[in-house]
Amino acid sequence: MLELAWLILVFPALGALVNLFVGDRLGERGIHVVASGMVVLSFVVSLGLFFGLAGLDEHHRTATVHLWDWITVGSFHAPAALLIDPLSVTMALVVTGVGALIHIYAGGYMHGEQNFQRFFVYLNFFILAMLVLILSNNFVGMFVGWEGVGLASYLLIGFYFDRHDESYGHYADAGKKAFLVNRIGDFGMLLAVFLIWTSVGSVVFEEVHHGAGALTAGAATAICLLLLLAATGKSAQLPLFVWLPDAMAGPTPVSALIHAATMVTAGIYMVARTHFLWELAPVAGGLAAWVGGLTALMAATIALTQVDLKKILAYSTISQLGYMMLGVGVGAYAFAIFHLVTHAFFKALLFLAAGNVMHGLPGGELDIRKMGNLRAKMPTTFWLFLIGASALAGLPIFSGFFSKDGILLHVANFNIPLYLIGLFTALLTAIYSFRAVFMAFLGEARDQHVHDHAHESPAVMTRPLWVLAFLAVVGGALNLPVLLTMEHYLEAAVGAPAFHPNVTMEFVLLAVSAVVAVAGVGLAYGRYVKGPSTGVGRISGGVARLVSPLELVARNKWYVDEFYAAWIVGPLLGLSVWFNQVVDQGVVDRAVNLVGQVSLSLGGNLRKMHNGLVPTYALSLFCGVVALLLWFVIGG
Amino acid sequence: MVETSYYLVLAAIIFTVGATGVLLRRNALIIFMCIEMMLNSVNLTLIALARQWGNLEGQIFVFMIMAVAAAEVAVGLAILIANVRHRQSINIDEINLLKW
Amino acid sequence: MASDYLPLLILILLAAGFGVIAIGLPTLLGPRERNNQKLEPYESGIIPFSDARRRFPVKYYLVAMLFLIFDIEVIFLYPWAAVLRDLRLFALVAMIPFFIVLVVGFLYEWKKGALDWD
């Protein structure tokens, strides 16, 4: 069974190719069936792999499926091979499973769109790239998937390239932003790969794992810091998270796919995959934990102030990814992956439910200030969204509760301030997720026009969501002690955690988390259902004067975009202009003038200064000659 | 017998004069002549060095440079004439259709 | 060392002396008479009809260029001729491709009409 693992890649590739070349003859329905069918088949293969692995001995649940020798240059060897182990299979199940549901949903959502065919080609390509990323058994293969995901996301986020509006600007720019920010992360990834190769002599995970002992602490730290840069880019962490909220410009199924199943989880997966390096580099791990914790907090505060339903969810994703980063940072790899899985369930659910809201409201309205009492008009969507929000808020019994708590448990052991940040973020999470629920679905309708035209979505758009809702509720059971222990299952791939909490501590922290989550929901209820229904969610009373400046900062996303515009993009463009105008035309031309004046005083027969170009070029060349001669004759 | 270094210094001076001419002149033909002057200073260098080493390779090199210089003259004049047909001028300051 | 240059010195003195004598002697001995005919550039022949520095056809350049290229090949023939006796067949064989290339080039310019004046 395991030898057939390559099929998992073939299906989406086939789907993309078929739709690309003969899609226009298949019609909408045909395209949809091919695209989703292929991902479902991939999911079936993933299931097969899962059971195949389960049949193996518990400590040797890992297999390499060698496809072909991809690159062999001197001693450098990168095979095209798949690594099948609990970690990659878990990821593959999530990607193909959630991906398949999103594909099915997208058939309804994109119905009647002009570029239906292109959309599904991109979507299948996206799944393919993500699978290459998680299944490759070496860094180079992973990098291929890494870039492929970036490219696919760029194509999909910019899908509505002809649109632009206030909140996203030109939609095509959003895609470009995502791609370019990711390139900065890729830069870290590529350098890390080089460093690994020069210090360990291999890029195959298994061999690097075995050879990692030879790494010095400095080298390991350097590698991990570069990997962290890569992860912050892909997984939208501080300081590179700016692209993710803008990525909402894409069609909603794409947002669901990017946020839930693919793309953003790549960074977390990569860290878990390279856990053996992080164990050698506690400094980098600590930094990752802090980056994660602060990202979680910051994104949660921003989410609290957003009024666009999808943007709330976008910031919540960043915040939840912060949790995962926090988890891998403190060494709780299994829990981070566990949270990744549950998050995939409930975030996909939330996005698709939000998609239903958008779909059912006139003009694709997303402003929660204009909603209210939608429960009456779209009850199914309400329940679905409620389940998702409960899981996100970490209410007991729901899946998010267990996975988030697992991470916090390990964080508490690692660093108390970080734990407090995590806990406070949990409170904020509960508040903002239920703020969205209450403002959108409960209370009274604030915009009668919107309310009147609201309608429930067709079955094709609600049925897949029930599957996700089911998973979002019971997903926590994956890691219930004794029953199904995902934590234990993943140990073969990511190693056993160094820390085993005692039961008392576990229960105390569990109780604290539960209380915090419920308190958050209670606060939101008091504020948004009982309180005045007009506000954006401003905290009133004496506290307001204290927190309002902070809120202003938060509502403006902590001015990160502005910071970039002022300090990074501006100077870079400025530098380019500077090269173009000042260096080429200013400095060089001036130098020509100077030479001319010298020659005036010497020969006295030059009439007037000319800014001809050939002389300029010759002068530039000559300056190079002089510089080189000086270097070699004096410096050498 | 004059020391080799004298020739080398003389050649370097001629070379520099030629390079200065290229930088300062605006008439394409004169620039061209300056380039020829630079090439000839290289020839002088080669002859002096060939004499110092007592082998012929430097002299052969000089022949080659002369042949190449002749070819360069032919090509250069042809391009110059073609340019004059478009512009009626050989002032290189007027050649700036292509820029930034 | 200095004696190496003695022949050169003698040559320079002889040349200078000849020049001085050739110009000086007629000046001293010859009769002097100024008239318009004597101020003409050419005492005998055609009277100049325009400025010598006028524009002339671009074809001169073309021929000059072609001449230049073929002329410069002489620098390869000179040393070749000097050592032909010693190298014998080797030199002869080595020169064949060189000449083939030249002939092909010559045929090309000829047939392309580069040598036609009109």
Added chain:
Amino acid sequence: MDTALLFDNAVVLLPELVLAVGVMVLMMVDIGRRGQNGSQLLAGLSVAILLLGIGASVMIWGRAPVEYLDGAISDGFALSVRLVILIAGVLGVLLSRNWFPAIERQGGAFYSLHLLAVIGMMLMGTATNLIVLFIALEIFSLALYILSGFYRENARSIEAAMKYFLLGAFASTFFVYGCALLYGAGGSSKFTQIHETLATGGGNPSLVLPGIALLLVGFGFKVSLVPFHMWTPDVYQGAPTPVTAFMSVGTKAAAFAGFFRLMMTALPSFHDQWAMPLAILAVLTMTVGNLTALRQSSVKRMLAYSGIAHAGNILIALVAGTAAASSAAAFYLFAYAFMNIGAFTVTIALERQYGNENDVEQSRLAGAAERFPVLAAAMAIFMLSLSGIPPLAGFFGKFLVFKAAVEAGWAWLVVIGVLNSAVSAYYYLRIVVAMYFQQPEQAGDEKEQPFVPASRSSVFVVVVSVLAVVVIGLQPGLWADLLRGLGQ
């Protein structure tokens, strides 16, 4: 002297000889032809000659390296570079066909010069002697000066030729001066002999360093390193686009090949002295090239600046100065040949479409994806490959070069290189964005224009290039094995 000396090992130069004879045949055919149709015949003949040249290279592939008359060698590196240049030559001829009216009238001259340029470039990679190196450089330079001005009706083309010629001749003098000094230092024009003399403490070591400095100028000009790069955008923009496509690849391959061989066989003992200035040049070249490319509006100028940046990347391999680095550079050039010529070919096809004779403004690309889906897709692949997205060919070129540099201890240089390629994504992507994500401004006018199909030979070139870029990316190991470095 023994006449057999002339023929022993002459097989080393077999591809060059095939082409040289081919050029003469071509010229004879040209003077014998009548009427207009002969031009197609000449194009076909040129392609056949170049294919014969490729055949000759394949024939002598894998033989033990031998040297011919102390002047040329056939080792794996020389053969690899030859292959790149011959491929660029074939694609260049295919593109030139039908491109401009001058081809119809003066096809013989055009194709002969084209083949002569190829010969010069190939010689550059095989030369083991300063004299041969210089002659090779001049052969292809002179041919390219004329070719860039071949579109005589166009003032820009003539201007490009003029600038290229004046600056090229100027740079050549520095190059040849450097050769002279190096000859003076080592007492020989043979690379290995120079190395031996200097390594054993003989010669005039004081002449070496100035000699290197001046040689760098000549090479720097040909491969367009900053600050010797100023001619590049003007000439690339002004020259007929097929010529630009050919020379952007061929010149780089040839000059880098000569550069590598000279530095690594004649001057390896001075690596410590020349590596650092070259590293600085590489940084300057990549940075200035990329940053200036950000602000270009013409596709051809953008590609010119991108070519400058790529030269900086390849220079990193020379800085590393190892055998692995030289084979990485050969691979880089091989990949670059396809993606760059491909990009220029699409430009040619669009030029035809927009009736804008010799250039395309980036703004004209808006909405191209809807009107020319195939061309746009091909262009997107070339752009992605040029910016180094895996698994396309361009990525592995960069990857191998950077890897070799890291191994040789130039990690800081690689950091700058990788950062630069992150910057470069911006302007490559802008082309893709324009084609796919923008609407043409006057949609009405654009759509009125009838569709002008690309010529069959340029379609062929696009297809070959796309396939090559993808296949090299999927099986880089195969090609990396085939393309050898120095001393391998």
